[in-house]
Amino acid sequence: MQHRYIPMTEEDKKSMLKTVGVDSTEELFADIPDDVRFKGDLNIKPAKNEFELKKELSQLANQNVNLETHTSFLGAGVYQHYIPSIVDHVISRSEFYTAYTPYQPEISQGELQAIFEFQTMISELTGMEVSNSSMYDGGTALAEAVNLSAGQTRKKKVLVSKAVHPESLEVIHTYAKGPGLEVVEIDVKNGLTDLEQLKSELDDDTASVVLQYPNFLGQIEPLKEVNELLADRKKSMMVVSSNPLALGYLTPPGEFGADIVVGDTQVFGIPGQFGGPHCGYFATTKKLMRKVPGRLVGQTVDEEGYRGFVLTLQAREQHIRRDKATSNICSNQALNALASSVAMSALGKQGVKEMAELNMKKARYAKTQFEQHGIDIVYEGSFFNEFVVNVNQDVSQLNEKLRENGFIGGFNLGSLSGEWKNHMLIAVTEIRTKEEIDQFVKEVGDLND
Numbered sequence: 433m434q435h436r437y438i439p440m441t442e443e444d445k446k447s448m449l450k451t452v453g454v455d456s457t458e459e460l461f462a463d464i465p466d467d468v469r470f471k472g473d474l475n476i477k478p479a480k481n482e483f484e485l486k487k488e489l490s491q492l493a494n495q496n497v498n499l500e501t502h503t504s505f506l507g508a509g510v511y512q513h514y515i516p517s518i519v520d521h522v523i524s525r526s527e528f529y530t531a532y533t534p535y536q537p538e539i540s541q542g543e544l545q546a547i548f549e550f551q552t553m554i555s556e557l558t559g560m561e562v563s564n565s566s567m568y569d570g571g572t573a574l575a576e577a578v579n580l581s582a583g584q585t586r587k588k589k590v591l592v593s594k595a596v597h598p599e600s601l602e603v604i605h606t607y608a609k610g611p612g613l614e615v616v617e618i619d620v621k622n623g624l625t626d627l628e629q630l631k632s633e634l635d636d637d638t639a640s641v642v643l644q645y646p647n648f649l650g651q652i653e654p655l656k657e658v659n660e661l662l663a664d665r666k667k668s669m670m671v672v673s674s675n676p677l678a679l680g681y682l683t684p685p686g687e688f689g690a691d692i693v694v695g696d697t698q699v700f701g702i703p704g705q706f707g708g709p710h711c712g713y714f715a716t717t718k719k720l721m722r723k724v725p726g727r728l729v730g731q732t733v734d735e736e737g738y739r740g741f742v743l744t745l746q747a748r749e750q751h752i753r754r755d756k757a758t759s760n761i762c763s764n765q766a767l768n769a770l771a772s773s774v775a776m777s778a779l780g781k782q783g784v785k786e787m788a789e790l791n792m793k794k795a796r797y798a799k800t801q802f803e804q805h806g807i808d809i810v811y812e813g814s815f816f817n818e819f820v821v822n823v824n825q826d827v828s829q830l831n832e833k834l835r836e837n838g839f840i841g842g843f844n845l846g847s848l849s850g851e852w853k854n855h856m857l858i859a860v861t862e863i864r865t866k867e868e869i870d871q872f873v874k875e876v877g878d879l880n881d
Contacts, residue, residue, distance in 0.1 A: 497835055499704060503868050507818050507859025508648070508843035509570075509597055509696070510704045513677070514787070514863050516778035519701040523771050531766060537742045544741035547729045547766065550713075550773040557679040557784075558693040559686025560715035565727040566769035567712035567761060570696030571600040574642070574673045575607035576714065576725045576759055577692040581640035581669040582613050584723060589614045589637045593625040595647035596673060598848055604642070613639070623651040623811030623820070631661055640669040640692075645685060646678055649857065650795075650818030651811055655688035662689075675699060676713065678816045680788035692716045701775030702768055711768035721745065725759030790862035791817035798860045798869045805877035810855060818859045820845065820852075823880055827856050833879050839872055 445457070454460055461469070480488065504512050523529060527542060534540030534547075547565045554563040567573045578590050592604060594617050601617070608615050616633055619626045625643055634641070641662065643653050655672065662668050669691040677699040679685075685693045697711045698704075714724060721728070722745060730744030779787060795817040799809055802821055810820040823830055827844035834841040842859065845852035860869065 496706070497840060499840075502835065502838050502840045503864070503872065504840040505842050505858050505860065505864070505872055506840045507861075508857055509599070509698075510707060511699055511859060511861055512704055512863060513699050513861050515701050515703065516775055518778050519771050519774045522774045523767055528770055529767055534743065537740070541741060543766065544729050544743070546770045546773055547727075547764075548731055548741050549777070550769045551729060553773065553776050554676065554697075554713045554715055557676050557684060558674065558690075558695075558713075558715040559684030560690070560693050561686075561718045562721050562724065562728065563713060563715040564724045564764075565729055566697075566764040566766065567694075567714055567726055568765060569708075569710035569712045570673060570694060570698075571597070571603040571712075572761070573694035573696075573712035573714045574600045574671070575603045576761060577671045577694050578604050578613070578615075578640060578642060579607055579611060579759075580692065580716075580720065580723050580725070581671055582611060584720065585639045585667045585669060587637050587639035587667070588612065589616060589635070590639050590642060591616050591618055591630060591633050592642040593618045593620070593630075593644065593647065593653070595620045595623070595625050595649055595651070595653070596642060596644045597648045600644075600673060620649070623647075623649045623813055625653055625658075627654070627657060627661070630658070634661060634665065634668070636665065638665065638668045640671045642671045642673070644673045645682070646675060646816040646818070649811060649820055650815040650859075652682065652814040652816065655685055655690065659689040675816065677784070677788055677791065680784035681792065682788075682816070686715075691720070697769070697772035700779075701771035701773075709765065709768060711765040711772055725761045726764055787862050788816075791860065794862065794864055794869065795819065795860040797866070798858065798864075798873065801869060801873040802876070805873055805880075807873075807877060807880060817861060818857055821856050821858060821876075822854055823856050823876060824854055825880065827854060830856070830876070830879055834872075834875060837875055839875060841876075 449455065449457070499512050531540070531543045534543045537544060551563040551565060555561065567576070582588060582590065590608065590613055592601060592615055605615055618630050618633065624647070630641065641658060643655070643658060645653050645655060647653055659670060662670055670689060671692045672685040672690045674685055674693055674695045676695055676697055693715045695713055697713055702711060714726065716724060724745070727743055728745040729741055732740050732742055734740045776784060795815065799819050803809055808822040810822055827846055831841040831844065842856040845855040845857055
């Protein structure tokens, strides 16, 4: 057998050509001028049978460095965390992995309940009143939050910290082009958003201030002080992008007066998978509930008084008048949201807190070890599980050497800006052991001599 799937037969081809009213495949392309048609052979390898093709693709795939073969200290938005085994068991059930939008609630109660539980847990973690059913990823969720703030306040200026993830910052700039928003980037000072510059840029035309908590450099932004700056401008909103695992220990942004909290739940139950897919969340206040992109699932009772779930709000162009829609986000990440829900449920409130504490303790142990090996820690402020070191050499070359020794090193900050030349952003999660941390620090130290 040459093929996994039965290919189209000659009889199939003849039948289809007859149906569309032509005699040959060549006749299908008769309208394309002969002089622009490609006459040669495509520069591709000859076709292989299924066994040979699988073997070749496996050999190519095995050239990738992965988390099974190497110990990772790379974060910067995608992290390796503990995933309870029950996650795969649940999301592998066909009624979940084949489900799409639960338009018919009478036959979608399981899917709707899973989404409802996701919303509930995100609201609890962020300290916000409502959460949507999920979004594509944290970057697009943040950009949607920026546009919502501009639409709600009817202001055009948005102040965004440069300590926000650089890829999310690019998405914000892209989203801002449509409504014509002015995106003002606020500099970083000692690893944190420069509050003096923020204060000077803040004016009556400011729709929102956008920060990340913890920020891209791992530092904990002073949300209370930012909220105090906004106190005199009640219409300006505070938008916070936040790692939900960190919120298992840190004070949630909602308690600091945040108007919108977004982020990515990749840290709960979703493996790295070479960068995707992810699952964004969007949490806000009841006041803004009808402006939230995507969907909200609500809880109700049926005619007999039994608990049930329905799609309550869908503020998107597919469901309401286009000029009234607040977003063109036309899908959610239901399966990944389910994975995050199962992971959070399996861990429980105490488990999430303990997991967050382990990240903090192990990151601080690693920081101490680096200091003892004479490696410069760049920022000394409060941090969660990421910190920046100066390795005094090209980070990309250092990471190549580390890979040869079985390690995936930290993120090369010098690839973003010359001011971070030789700077590495290191992530330490709860699954890293003392031995792995010690060996990694030794490798970096030895290669740094």
